[in-house]
Amino acid sequence: METTGTRRSSAWLLGVWGLTRVVLLLFVFKVYVFPGPDVTSDVSVIYQGWYDVLRTGTFPLDDVTWQYPPAGALAILSPALVFWLDYPSAFFVLAFTADLAVLLLLLNGGLRRGRTLRGAAVWVAGVPLLGPTVYARYDVMVTAVAVAALLAGARHPRLMGALTAFGAMLKVWPVLLLLAARSRAAWAWAAVTAGALAAVFALAMPGAFAFLTFQRDRGTEVESLGALVFHVARQYGWSGEVLLNYGSVEFLGPYVDVVSKASLGLSCLAFGWLLLWRLRARRFEAHTVAEAAFVAVLMFTTTSRVISPQYMVWLVGLAAVCLCFRESRMRLPVALVLAACLATVLEFPVWFSHVVASDGLGVTLLFLRNGLLVLATVLAARVLWRSTVIRPASVAVPAQPTRPRETSLPS
Known part of the structure; x- marks a missing residue:
């Protein structure tokens, strides 16, 4: 039976959620202007442009910024459901609705035995830390599907x-949710779907899988872990440049391909560790599937050559x-991720110009955010390994029987 304390906690969470989300809506609707570049331009320019193409029954084949699996078209077309609003407004309302759906799922899941x-509480606090970017990308919709799947x-x-x-057909990363799934039914239904x-x-729709070839020539995005190499190198005369490329601001120039390959190598190492963990894991509890998914997505986000702010959602x-x-x-890795969210909103959009310029403030923010992600990844992986991989019992050496001591009777 629900206790009074639980009801109060739920009401408090709903109240804080409502207050913080109204603030986010005020920013995306531009009642107030959030510091930094306009994060809503992706919706009003890029998404709406894709929408116009997708409505004709084909994917945007001539646009290399379309880098999403085919079901991503459903997210881009979804504002048509709110037909009485203009495209950006409808998109923001649907992102808000997806945010609410995640909260209700977590509240319902949190009330079980x-x-x-x-x-x-993590969701209520974490989303506003990222600022209005959350409502200006369709990642919150994908996250709602992933949360529902895990619960x-x-x-x-x-x-x-x-x-x-x-x-996964909306955006590839949810395939990692199956990492610790032991039920054949889950894998079978995933394959069939x-x-x-x-x-x-x-x-x-023609061109459903053209996105697979649109990322081959990408550089290293300025917010990624590998980008720190070039932020530092620029202080010593590195001759490359920062350009808008494939939909993100990237480093292009000497040695970028080397760093990009190194990032890919780190991702391969992460995959190898996850495979080893899956082979060695023996103790699976109710929360293991969620924790394994959290670790896997942390690993691939941190090692990626692109760490866009919306990935934090x-x-x-x-x-x-x-x-x-x-x-x-x-708990500790989650706290580090929340701290990384705060650092993320500071580096984008608030002080993104400093990041692009590779000045002291921009580089410091990136070292802080990416350092928090690396630390969270290492600690989360350590927790997952220790809680699921059973160490082999040490072989006990049988004790040697002791001979009774001979005693002499007093004469």
Whole structure:
């Protein structure tokens, strides 16, 4: 039975959520201007341009900034559901709705036995730390699907599989949710759903998988871990440049391909570690699926040659699901991710000009944000390994029998 304390906590979380989200809406609707570059231009220019093309029944084949799986078209077309609003306004309303859906999922999940409302609190606090960027990208919609999949995992593996596949067809990263799934039903439904969606899009819309070739010539995005090499190198006369390339601000010039390959190598090492963990893991608890997904996405986000601010929404959503479970040991990594969110909104959009200029403030913010992500990744991986990989019991050496001491009777 729900206690009075739980009801008060839920009401408090809903109240704080409502207050902070109204502030975000005021920023995206430009009632107030958020510091830095306009983060809503992606919706009003890029997304709306894609929308106009997608409505004709084809993907934007001539636009290399389209780098998403085919179901991403559904997110871009979704504002048509709110047809009485202009495209940007409808998109912001739907992003707000997805945010609310995540909160309700976390509140519902947190009220079950063995669960807690800490996960909902993480979501309530984490999203506004990222500023209005959250409502100006469709990542919050993908995160809603991922959160629903993880919370459904234990009791409804088929639903988890279907939702995971749908999320992966929206944006690839949700495929990592299946890392610790042990139910064959989850994997089977994921395969069937992904296959069905891929077939429908391939037959119905030309260019459904053209996105696979649109990232080959990308540079290193200025906010990524590898970009720190060039931010420092610019202080010593590096001859490269910073340009808008493939939809993001990237470094282009000497040795960029080397750093990009090194980032890919780190991602391969992360994949190898995850594979080793999956082979060695023996103790699977209710929260293991969420924790494994959190670690995997942390690893691939941190090592990627692109760390866009909206990627942090994924981590906040997965972190929130982890802390829905009372037994989760991910509190410190989650706290580090929330701190990284605050550093992220400072480096973009607030002081993004300093990041592009590679000056002292910009480089310091990037070292702080990326350092927090690296530390969170290492600690989360350590927690996951220690909680699931059982050490082999040491072989006990049998004790040698002791001979009774001979005693002599007094004469």
